Amino acid sequence: MKRLFCLLLAVLMIFPFSAAASAASHTKSPSFGAYKHVFIIGVDGAGRFIKDADTPNFDRIFKNGAVKYTARTEVPTDSGPNWGSILTGVSYFKHKIHNGNSGERQRTSDTKYPTVFTYVRRAQPDAELASFVNWNNVNFGMIETDIGVTEVRVGDDAALTDEICAYFDEGNAPAVFFVQLDGVDAAGHAHGSASDEYFAAIHTADGYVGRIYDAVDRNGLMEDGLFIVVADHGHKKTGGHGRFSRRETDTTIAVAGKTVVPGGTLDKTTRDRDVAAITLAALGVERPKTMSARVPANLFENTTGEMRSFFRDMLDGIISPVMWLVTLVWPG
Numbered sequence: 001m002k003r004l005f006c007l008l009l010a011v012l013m014i015f016p017f018s019a020a021a022s023a024a025s026h027t028k029s030p031s032f033g034a035y036k037h038v039f040i041i042g043v044d045g046a047g048r049f050i051k052d053a054d055t056p057n058f059d060r061i062f063k064n065g066a067v068k069y070t071a072r073t074e075v076p077t078d079s080g081p082n083w084g085s086i087l088t089g090v091s092y093f094k095h096k097i098h099n100g101n102s103g104e105r106q107r108t109s110d111t112k113y114p115t116v117f118t119y120v121r122r123a124q125p126d127a128e129l130a131s132f133v134n135w136n137n138v139n140f141g142m143i144e145t146d147i148g149v150t151e152v153r154v155g156d157d158a159a160l161t162d163e164i165c166a167y168f169d170e171g172n173a174p175a176v177f178f179v180q181l182d183g184v185d186a187a188g189h190a191h192g193s194a195s196d197e198y199f200a201a202i203h204t205a206d207g208y209v210g211r212i213y214d215a216v217d218r219n220g221l222m223e224d225g226l227f228i229v230v231a232d233h234g235h236k237k238t239g240g241h242g243r244f245s246r247r248e249t250d251t252t253i254a255v256a257g258k259t260v261v262p263g264g265t266l267d268k269t270t271r272d273r274d275v276a277a278i279t280l281a282a283l284g285v286e287r288p289k290t291m292s293a294r295v296p297a298n299l300f301e302n303t304t305g306e307m308r309s310f311f312r313d314m315l316d317g318i319i320s321p322v323m324w325l326v327t328l329v330w331p332g
């Protein structure tokens, strides 16, 4: 216990200084604005377990990509807080989106912590932006209603994938495209993250990811496209999530694109929210001052990673190291 306390104290003392020192060392990436399209494919509930599943499509898509299986989630490890952070680039303390309020509330672009859709809309007034989801809370309670995002909700992953493929084959070329698949989360709840059923569901989702990638690619969009697969949280061994175990808080971020480091691992402090910063950087949209997401190291070629600003979100800066220590001992 005493050792844990000393470690925590050390983390807390070093953290602000490393963040302050970083401001000077940041260099702008040659990947900044190198892309016209970012595809964010969300696999709800898959956590780190894509690593251990049979995923031939994931493997071929990210053969020359950068993959991290231990990116850290927000806590609570639920979909609202984490899709919220992945889309807004800020902590749960800031965006305050949870499973309950995302089912009832409609956000508009004047909100303090908008999603990447709003930032890209401001920079590219005529761009096509789209979100295709199984869990309607993403479209209903997270994406701003006044910025003209094409929103589709289909409550079945296979049928949702059909709609997505048709959308691309009709010639749509979105700047930002978000997908949320839900089948893996359902299997996790029913059977737990050590079950054959859960890994079978990841294999099934991998088939959908492959179909989506092929639709994007055959329509020429991967030439200037960045393709990301991300999960919002994992599952306990016995099923369910929301707490602090490694099984729940480790999650996958995989990135493929023309300037991505082949075999890149993304750095140790990568958070799921960093997908928002990666998205904006790829499209050449300046990262807003309110955003504590940043582009990790070992992701884009010839690019040093950005440090996470402690001062933009001090509560998160203090709580996150504590939570990280808790994840090391919390049973899952």
Ligand SMILES: [Zn+2]
Pocket (backbone or CB within 6 Å): 045, 079, 185, 189, 241
């Ligand atoms: Zn769930």
